[in-house]
Amino acid sequence: MVPGAPSTTTTMLPASEAAKIYQTNYVRNSRAIGVLWAIFTILFAIVNVVCFIQPYWIGDGVDTPQAGYFGLFHYCIGNGLSRDLTCQGSFTEFSSIPSGAFKAASFFIGMSMALVLTCITCFALFFFCSTGTVYKICGWMQLAAGTCLILGCMIYPDGWDSDEVKRMCGEQTDKYTLGACSVRWAYILAIMGILDALILSFLAFVLGNRQDSLMSEELLGDSKKTPAHASSLGQFLWCFMVIFQEITLSAPHQV
Template structure:
C-alpha cells in the first residue's frame, strides 16, 4: 500500500513537470513563430522595394556620365538637372539586356513567392501548423533561389552601351567607374534573410511538443519497478510467514527456506 502511494505521488509529480515543460515550450514556440511571421512580411517588403527602385548601380564622381540603373528601368540625368527614365516591367522589349531581363524575372518571381508565403499564413486557421510551416518553408526556399539567381545574373548585363555611357569602361561583372547602390546591397542581404527564414520555418515544422496523457506512467513503473531520482528501485520479495491451509505452521529462517514445527502428541485429541 505504501509502495503504491509512493508510485502515485511520483506519477503525479512527473505529470505536473511535463505540463509545465510543455507550457513553456509552447509559449516559446509561438513567440518564435510570431517573429518568423513578422520577418517574413519584412522580407516581402524588401523584395518589392528592391524590384521596383532602379538603384542597383549608379554614377560616382569619377563616372563618365550621370545616371543609375535598376532591373527593368534606367534613368539618366540630362543637362539642367532633368531626369529621363526608361523601361517598364510590362514591356520586356525596353529592358536593356538579356541579363537584365533574366534578373528582372527572377527577382520579380521571388517577390511573388514572398507574397504567396504571406497569403499561405492564413492556412494556420484551417490546417495543421506543421504542414503550413513546411509549405511556407518551401516557398521561401524558392524565393531564396530566385533572389540569388537574380543577383548573380544582373552584373553580366553591364556590357550594355547605356551602362558604358555612364560607367565608362564597364564589362561583365566589371562595374567600371560606377558604384553599387542600396537596392543591390539590400537584395544581397535579402538572400541571407530568406535563407534564414526558410531554415526557421522547416525547424518549426519538425519540432513540436506533444503533451503526454494524464495517466502516463514510466516504463519502469509498467514493469513493476519504482523510479525515483533517476534510479530504479526493485521491490524486495519477503518470504510468506503464515499458516498453510494444508500443512503445519512454518517458521522462516535466514536462508529463505522454512522448517516445520514438530507436533506434540498432547495436541492430538479425538
Template sequence: MDRETEYNTELTKIYHTNYVRNSRAICVLWGIFTVCYAILNIVCFIQPQWIGDTGAGAAGFFGLYRYCLLSNNNEFSCQGDFFDSNKYLNKSFHAAAVLVGLSALLFLICCLCLLLFLFLNTATTLRICAWIQTLAAIFMFLGCVIFPNGWDNDIITGVCGNNNRIYDMGYCGIRWAYILAIVLIFDAAILAILAFVLAAKQAKLLPEVYKKLEKCKYEISL
C-alpha cells in the same frame, strides 16, 4: 504514489504549456520577419538604384528594368517598364528582373499562406512556407548573379565609362538596392531554415508531451 503521480501530471502540463507558448512566440516572430522580408523584396525590385555613377562619368543609375539619366535641365529622366520587354536594356536585365520579381511574388504568397495556420496544423503550414522561401532565395540568388551579365550595354557605358564590361561596371559603383538584394538572399535562406526547424520541433516534441500526459492519466486511473 498518488501525490507523486499528480505532481508529474502537473509538471507535464506546465512543460506542455510553456512549450506551446514559446513555440507560438517564435512562430509569430518568424511570421513578422516574413512580412518584413516581402516588403523589402518589393522595394528592392522596384528601385532603380542597383548600380550608378560615382562622379567620374555621366550621372545616372540603373535597376532591373528602370534606369535614370541626367537630362539637359539637370533632372533625372527615368525609363523602363517591367511589362514591356522592348524597354529592357538587354536580356540579362530582363531575366534578372523576372527572377527577382518571382522571388517577391513567392514571398507575397508565403504571407498569404500564413492564413493556413487557421486551417492546417502548424508543422504542415511551416513546411509549405519553408519550401516557398527556399525557392524565393534561389530566384533572388540567380537574379543577383545574372544582373551583372548585362553591364556591357552601350547606355551603361555612357555612364560607367568605356572600360566597363560583363561583371565589371567600370567607373560605376554598387548602390543600396543591389546590396539589399544580396542581403535578402541570406535572409530568405535563414527564414526557410527556421521554418523547417520549427516544423520539425512541432512534429517531434508535441506527440512526446501527449504521451507523457496519457501515461500520467493511466497511472492515476490505476
C-alpha cells in the same frame, strides 16, 4: 540524520505535472518564435518589393561620363551637359529592358517577390491546416524565394556590358566590371535579403518539426493504451474503436 540539521529533502513534482509544465512552456516559446518569424517574413516581403521596384542597383560616380542610375528594368541617364535625366524601361514592356541579363534578373527577383507574398497569404492556412504543415510550406517558399534572389543577384552584373550602362559608366565597363560607376543600396539590400530568406526558411522548418513532435506527444498521451509498435493508421483505428465502444455502451438500451 543529525538532530537539528536542516532538512535536505526537496519536494518533487509528480512526473505528469512536470511534463505538463514543460509542454506549456514549450508551446509558449514556439508561439513566440512563430510570431517573430511571421513579423520578419513580412519585413522580408517589404525588402523584396523595394528591391524589385527601386531603380538604385547601380549608379553614377565622380568620374562617370553621364549622371544616372539603373535598376532591374527601369533606368535614368543624363543627356549631355544637361542635369535632366531621361528615364526608360518598364517591367510591363519587357522589350524596353536594355539587356537580356537585366530581363533574367528582373524575372527571378519578381518571382522571389511573388513567392514571399504567396507565403504571407498562406498564413491564413494556420486556421484550417496543421501548423507544422503550414510552416513547412512557407519554409519551402522562402527557400525558393532566396534561391531566386541568388540567381537574380548573380545574373544582374552580366548585363553591365550593355550600351546604356557603358554610356553612363564609361567604355571600361564590362560584364561584372562596373567601371566608374558604383553599386547602390538596392543591390546591397537584395544581397542581405538572401541571408534573410535562408534564415527564415531554416527557422520555418525547425518550427514545423517542433510542431510535428508536439503533435506526436499529444497523440501519444491520448493513446497510452495503444501498443507501442502500432502504426499511425493503427493508432487512429484503435482510437476510433474505443470511441465507438464508449458511445455504444452509454446509449440507452431499446426495449
